[in-house]
Amino acid sequence: MKKTLLLLIVLGLIATVVAWLRYGGGQPYPDLTTAPILAEDELEEVLSYRLPIGNVAVSASGRVFFTVHPEARPKGNKLLEYIDGASVPFPDGASQKLFDTVLGVAIDRHNRLWTIDHGNHGMRTARLLAFDLETRQLIHDQKFAREIAPRGSFLQDLQVSADGRTVVIADASFWRKQPSIIVFDIESATARRILEAHPSVSAENFLIKNNDRVMSFGGGVVSLRGGVDGIALDDEWLYFAALSGSSLYRVRLTDIADPSIPDSQIAARVERVAEKPLSDGLSIDLDGSIYITDVEHNAIFRVDENGELRTLISSRQVRWPDALSFGPEGWLYVADSALGDVILQSRDYIKAQAPYKIYRFQPGAEGTPGQ
16 A cells, blocks of 8 residues: 555656646746836727637727637637627627637638637647628638647637638647647638747747736746747738747748748748747737737737837737737727736636726727637
């Protein structure tokens, strides 16, 4: 009996050490904040909801769509539209059965709303859906095979090229630790993983501190560290950054959309753009400036065309600035997922931290709505 107990203790210690080596540890990240360009009161509340908000997308006509963050383990509606002061299921209540752990949402220039569902970290089936915004009909349904969305993957952000032919998806790979960018050709319904585990998409050894809470669990055995998370597209470039990374990168869209170009050549063509905070969402305006969230300091940064990084706006109201989406008339929308109050918490605790909100502000430049 004593030998069995001793063996179990030893095995438990070994498992803890292995888990810490793979998932734990980390160093504090330097504070990159500058004096904000915009005043805090320029941040305007758009809506509040009883459960944590995942991502947001706003159409050219100003329609606001959002997902409920799957970390909240929602049982009901998971994709909603905000209409006349109420959040209602989109495209309807019956269609919510299509969604498992849907998170990413984007609207392309062809009036299609796209969602990406990571299938519970790849343990089930990752799924890409598209709806016609006018008819509310499902027009694309792609279930990804294991070689595209393996177990431990986390497909969670997406953007669509201007010509409507290519969908780009970020796999942050929290558990598998093999982050990647997935490129999906709509016409041929084919996908490939690129830049898997490349330094540009991989997490670095930093600890996230959000609202005075260090995002580590189990006594530091597991730390929240994610690979490529936010992505943004203009007509020429894909911009991308790891949640737990120090740099913003880019690669030409024509290179990643061409299946004849091998991954090794794509990797060689990746360019570093600028340093960045520990971040979640990205967006881009029509002048080429990049907007990037700072999950440690409740802020949105801007990287201008010269690579200069500055704090654009900051507010403690925004607990975890997550996804970004431009809307019409130069508004930039910010989904506050409040993940620091959500991850590994009970449903009762999560509900008690409500309301969860979407904000918007005027950054001084226009962008493509829905992206």
